[in-house]
Amino acid sequence: MLVALSAVLNDLLSQVEEFVEDATRRIGEVSYAGLGELKSELFGKRSALNVLKKQLGELDETERKAAGQRLNEARGDVGEMLETRADQLEAAARAVRYEAERLDLTEYGETAALGHLHLVTQARDRLEDLFVGMGYEVAEGPEVETAWYNFEALNIPDWHPARGSFDTIFVELGGPEEVMLRSHTSPVQIRVMETTEPPIYIVAPGRTFRSDTADATHLPAFNQIEGLVIDRGITMGDLAGTIDEFVRGFFGTEVKSRLRPSYFPFTEPSAEFDISRPDGSWLELGGCGMVHPNVLRNCDIDPETWQGFAFGFGIDRLAVMRYALDDIRELVNNDVRFLRQF
Numbered sequence: 001m002l003v004a005l006s007a008v009l010n011d012l013l014s015q016v017e018e019f020v021e022d023a024t025r026r027i028g029e030v031s032y033a034g035l036g037e038l039k040s041e042l043f044g045k046r047s048a049l050n051v052l053k054k055q056l057g058e059l060d061e062t063e064r065k066a067a068g069q070r071l072n073e074a075r076g077d078v079g080e081m082l083e084t085r086a087d088q089l090e091a092a093a094r095a096v097r098y099e100a101e102r103l104d105l106t107e108y109g110e111t112a113a114l115g116h117l118h119l120v121t122q123a124r125d126r127l128e129d130l131f132v133g134m135g136y137e138v139a140e141g142p143e144v145e146t147a148w149y150n151f152e153a154l155n156i157p158d159w160h161p162a163r164g165s166f167d168t169i170f171v172e173l174g175g176p177e178e179v180m181l182r183s184h185t186s187p188v189q190i191r192v193m194e195t196t197e198p199p200i201y202i203v204a205p206g207r208t209f210r211s212d213t214a215d216a217t218h219l220p221a222f223n224q225i226e227g228l229v230i231d232r233g234i235t236m237g238d239l240a241g242t243i244d245e246f247v248r249g250f251f252g253t254e255v256k257s258r259l260r261p262s263y264f265p266f267t268e269p270s271a272e273f274d275i276s277r278p279d280g281s282w283l284e285l286g287g288c289g290m291v292h293p294n295v296l297r298n299c300d301i302d303p304e305t306w307q308g309f310a311f312g313f314g315i316d317r318l319a320v321m322r323y324a325l326d327d328i329r330e331l332v333n334n335d336v337r338f339l340r341q342f
């Protein structure tokens with residue numbers, strides 16, 4: 001049964017539709033700044049919605065229920081529209097603000113100087129790259145060592161005169177002369193051989209210490225790089241070839257290397273290696289040799305099956321030669337005018 005709607009209800013419902021239409025248009029047009037005002041106009045005390053709500057009282061109960069429902073729906077829809085629009089406007093406003101507040105850090109790169117790695121770090125990195133390119137792995141060891149690793153396992157017993165030549169800096173720990181700052185990187189050889197099954201191909205760069213007074217060619221804290229190869233059928237020829245390869249890689253193909261007989265307790269035979277200078281003279285770079293059978297035995301490696309070579313040299317000295325510096329102390333003076341050049 002169709003019930004005729006009262007004129008009051010008809011009027012009220014069309015006003016609700018008008019309200020929705022008007023609100024939709026205004027929400028679409030509102031700016032971020034106008035949001036607050038629009039909200040109170042649409043939903044505040046004096047809003048059209050409120051006026052319509054008061055008119056509900058003029059309807060009978062059934063009509064009031066229907067009209068009230070429509071009014072609530074309209075209110076909900078418009079509220080949602082407003083919220084969605086507010087979210088969009090806020091996001092846009094935030095984007096504008098962020099853009100304005102953005103700090104362009106790259107802008108300063110052109111005016112202020114950029115830092116770079118220290119000369120010695122650059123040399124160390126290049127050396128690592130060169131040897132990694134030849135199939136070596138990079139190993140490390142502690143800077144504080146025991147007499148076993150720094151001397152004994154390297155075939156330097158406590159009566160050995162070579163101990164004196166290292167000018168070792170001892171640490172007050174344990175018995176006398178038992179714990180020390182490592183005086184070379186050779187203890188890393190022992191640590192690697194103790195824990196790794198051959199074949200072994202490693203380089204071990206790191207800080208080393210001797211109680212030298214700093215002068216143009218010495219630093220009490222300096223950097224060495226150690227090389228160690230243990231494999232089957234390794235000869236002195238492999239050692240010479242490896243040194244030649246790295247010297248050319250580091251200094252350039254015109255630079256030659258040579259080995260000169262020498263003595264180290266942990267290698268036999270032992271040699272010192274030099275590099276050629278443009279004027280034809282030779283410059284001493286480091287020590288090397290075939291790993292002494294006693295050293296292999298100390299690490300439980302059978303010298304009948306495995307042979308190898310080792311070498312070690314100063315990275316700081318290498319940097320001094322490569323850049324023709326006249327005083328090694330420049331490396332640690334931290335004078336940026338000097339450091340900046342490299």
Ligand code: PHE
Pocket residue numbers: 183184185186226264267286287288289310311312313
């Ligand atoms: N450890 C030696 C030194 O510091 C250098 C060296 C390393 C010599 C390996 C031979 C083999 O003087």
